[in-house]
Amino acid sequence: MKxxxxxxxxxxxxxxxxxxxAGAEAARYAASAIGMQRQDVFTHAVELAVSEVFTxxxxxxxxxxxxxxxxxxxxxxxxxLEVIVKDRNPHFDLDSVPSPDVDAFPEDxxxxxxxxxxxxxxxxxxxxQCNIVTMTKTIRPEDAT
Amino acid sequence: xxxxxxxxxxxFVFMPRGRLDxxxxxxxxxxxxxxxxxxxxxxxxxxxxMDSSGLGAxxxxxxxxxxxxxxxxxxxxxxxxxxxxxxxxxxxxFDIYDDPEAAxxxxxxxxSV
Amino acid sequence: xxxxxxxxxDGPIAxxxxxGRVDAANSRQLRRQFERCLKTTNRFVFDCxxxxxIDSSGLGAxxxxxxxxxxxxxxxxxxxxxxxxxxxxELTQAEKLFTFFSDADQALASFADQxx
Amino acid sequence: MKTLLVxxxxxxxxxxxxxxxxxxxxxxxxxxxLLEYLLDFAILCGSRHFRLATDMPLAKVEAVFGxxxxxxxxxxxxxxxxxxxxxxxxxxNSRYCxxxxxxxxxxxxxxxxxxxxxxxxxxxxxxxxxxLTCATGRILIHDATPLKTxxxxxxxxPPLALTSLRSIGELYRLSMRVLGxxxxxYVLPGYNNETDVYIGRNVMIARSARIEPPVMIGDHVxxxxxxxxxxxxxxxxxxxxxxxxxIHHSVILDKTYVGEHLVLDRKLAGGRRLVDPGEETMVQxxxxxxxxxxxxxxRGRNRLQRLGHGLLAALLWVVLAMPYALxxxxxxxxxxxxxxxxxxxxxxxxxxxxxxxxxxxxxxxxGRIAASLALDRYPLLGRVMRGDLALIGxxxxxxxxxxxxxxxxxxxxxxxxxxxxEAEHWPVPEYDxxxxxxxHLAHQTLIYDFVxxxxxxxxxxxxxxxxCKSISK
Numbered sequence: 001m002k003x004x005x006x007x008x009x010x011x012x013x014x015x016x017x018x019x020x021x022a023g024a025e026a027a028r029y030a031a032s033a034i035g036m037q038r039q040d041v042f043t044h045a046v047e048l049a050v051s052e053v054f055t056x057x058x059x060x061x062x063x064x065x066x067x068x069x070x071x072x073x074x075x076x077x078x079x080x081l082e083v084i085v086k087d088r089n090p091h092f093d094l095d096s097v098p099s100p101d102v103d104a105f106p107e108d109x110x111x112x113x114x115x116x117x118x119x120x121x122x123x124x125x126x127x128x129q130c131n132i133v134t135m136t137k138t139i140r141p142e143d144a145t
Numbered sequence: 146x147x148x149x150x151x152x153x154x155x156x157f158v159f160m161p162r163g164r165l166d167x168x169x170x171x172x173x174x175x176x177x178x179x180x181x182x183x184x185x186x187x188x189x190x191x192x193x194x195m196d197s198s199g200l201g202a203x204x205x206x207x208x209x210x211x212x213x214x215x216x217x218x219x220x221x222x223x224x225x226x227x228x229x230x231x232x233x234x235x236x237x238x239f240d241i242y243d244d245p246e247a248a249x250x251x252x253x254x255x256x257s258v
Numbered sequence: 259x260x261x262x263x264x265x266x267x268d269g270p271i272a273x274x275x276x277x278g279r280v281d282a283a284n285s286r287q288l289r290r291q292f293e294r295c296l297k298t299t300n301r302f303v304f305d306c307x308x309x310x311x312i313d314s315s316g317l318g319a320x321x322x323x324x325x326x327x328x329x330x331x332x333x334x335x336x337x338x339x340x341x342x343x344x345x346x347x348e349l350t351q352a353e354k355l356f357t358f359f360s361d362a363d364q365a366l367a368s369f370a371d372q373x374x
Numbered sequence: 375m376k377t378l379l380v381x382x383x384x385x386x387x388x389x390x391x392x393x394x395x396x397x398x399x400x401x402x403x404x405x406x407x408l409l410e411y412l413l414d415f416a417i418l419c420g421s422r423h424f425r426l427a428t429d430m431p432l433a434k435v436e437a438v439f440g441x442x443x444x445x446x447x448x449x450x451x452x453x454x455x456x457x458x459x460x461x462x463x464x465x466x467n468s469r470y471c472x473x474x475x476x477x478x479x480x481x482x483x484x485x486x487x488x489x490x491x492x493x494x495x496x497x498x499x500x501x502x503x504x505x506l507t508c509a510t511g512r513i514l515i516h517d518a519t520p521l522k523t524x525x526x527x528x529x530x531x532p533p534l535a536l537t538s539l540r541s542i543g544e545l546y547r548l549s550m551r552v553l554g555x556x557x558x559x560y561v562l563p564g565y566n567n568e569t570d571v572y573i574g575r576n577v578m579i580a581r582s583a584r585i586e587p588p589v590m591i592g593d594h595v596x597x598x599x600x601x602x603x604x605x606x607x608x609x610x611x612x613x614x615x616x617x618x619x620x621i622h623h624s625v626i627l628d629k630t631y632v633g634e635h636l637v638l639d640r641k642l643a644g645g646r647r648l649v650d651p652g653e654e655t656m657v658q659x660x661x662x663x664x665x666x667x668x669x670x671x672x673r674g675r676n677r678l679q680r681l682g683h684g685l686l687a688a689l690l691w692v693v694l695a696m697p698y699a700l701x702x703x704x705x706x707x708x709x710x711x712x713x714x715x716x717x718x719x720x721x722x723x724x725x726x727x728x729x730x731x732x733x734x735x736x737x738x739x740x741g742r743i744a745a746s747l748a749l750d751r752y753p754l755l756g757r758v759m760r761g762d763l764a765l766i767g768x769x770x771x772x773x774x775x776x777x778x779x780x781x782x783x784x785x786x787x788x789x790x791x792x793x794x795x796e797a798e799h800w801p802v803p804e805y806d807x808x809x810x811x812x813x814h815l816a817h818q819t820l821i822y823d824f825v826x827x828x829x830x831x832x833x834x835x836x837x838x839x840x841x842c843k844s845i846s847k
Contacts, residue, residue, distance in 0.1 A: 108197070110233050
């Protein structure tokens, strides 16, 4: 079972809900195809990650650039789900984004921190003036104790 | 997003409905800032999703109120919201009730003293 | 890691105070010093009062020293081994090769008792 | 009847001090989390709802227990704060607590009960109030409505007792007691064909190894030649007991590698930590071949090895060149062959290289053949010839800061084009493969690698045919 789904969305928060819900649906599809017992945590993780990354893409939009779209790609594989988000924003380096000091309860900066927590791998690379965020999460049919 | 608001026993009770994300968080931020200090209860029974933007609004609201000797208590959070609070350890910042009434009555006697 | 020779009525005994860590970094040095001492005496007390940690190469060095001492009919007695260091001796079964004493004086005395 | 468990992080300080990386809420006795004993008990009492109120992170607990469906109950979670007392915790869960008799458990303790007894009637007819108490916790019954039936005076109450948990020693002694004496009172994990022997799934025991009851062995465990396990051994999940080692009256926690020729008698070991539960002393070992983590062995990366791997890679490169050229061309045209690049760490010093990853869709005739020949790895053979990767080694880790920390902490890292776990067909999640990889790394020689490599390739062939069969069904 391998499916590919690609969405192109305008960089506008009006489409945030659509992006996140698509993430949730892709996750649900991938999880139920493999017979995962507890889908809600998995689905929520992907929905949250897509919501955060899409928000980032919209927020860091360069005002002067001509119209472009955020591309969201879901790769639904037998053992994992891959989410790729591509935007044309200025370069950003994942490792240079500091983790929030959770003990100080800051008011923002939790976004990528959450993504790293809920997804198994997160990488960012720069290619042809695009930031390409690749996230994967493994589907475990049942982690029986 | 829509935010219902009522006052019970002198406590502001806000009830946001829908998703708390970057699209709706500014509205919550604004409403929380409009309250004149004091205490608030946020009834989350109609919120099924919250991301870091929503969380940011909550933390900002709580900080502002606490600076004015007020507080925010949360009620009826969904599992999805609970997980975000836990992952960011923000669950240490809020009292979380499973019943808005209990949250209100917890504030009320303190007010009368 | 200094070896001091104490001269007793029944002959010399070397005391080595092992302190801090005995590991790959200094186990060779321990062996070299031991062998130098072996020319003078074959009875040793390793005072481990201040020894915090021993790894397998450290343990290997101590066991090699013991074998050499035994080969010349001598012995190495260990004194004041901290419980957590002793755990490593137990785990690797090196514990069975050595006799342990609570402090250096008792370890020294044990050689005298044996002699008498 | 409902159950509320109120448990706070500070009741586990003793455990955190020794095993800071392990989730205290999953602390277990005889390979069964303490929490699961409580769930079982609540079910015996006729409780269909269980709520865990805690100030501790719940993600790991939720991953194991989920919504309680596996136990046929509804399990919910409620965050409380560090400073909350029991009254506050009850108030925060007032909706849950309302309208039903409530069994409240507070603190960190072990509850002794008997699965053969029926606790339902006892719980329904006991007057509200404190039921049992110990130094570190208590259980009580809350009920707003008065008793409908008077407590029955006759009939002795079913057995019930609390043991406080304040130290590793107490946890250890409890494990030994449950294994040696009380095993029949609880539902314990594993197959139990023989008295006092519980064995989990996917357990490999060498023919010359000895098992002496009582023994409990978790899932995915390897016991190598001439090892002796028991009497009185509790072995967790993903544990390797290497050759000639002996485990008596000891507890080995999950994900632990126990090296060769070791003796653990009346000890508790987890990862690199070794605890004497009697004296309560603890040591953290640094030697990879003793406990758990392995350092990169000097022989692992020597020139001869590299040369051997390089030559094998070159051989594969030649043999597979034609199929690769042909099939990748066809698959690309069919849109079943996509490639991307990502950075991976190549050694533990922090050097990373960008590696080509091929996503191969193994449906269709060509796709299946390509997958069974592992052609998706073909572009990386060059990296093996250049010495950046081993032909077979540990799982490649993407170059992220988190993985860097993993590599530095558990230094047995020699990324391979294939991983040893693939040869073993290790059926567990990725993070559990690592310990298998490390085990093989400690034992590897060039010949050994060659054998493992053949196994991987055979597995690939077998996997594909198995997949075809399951699809055609």
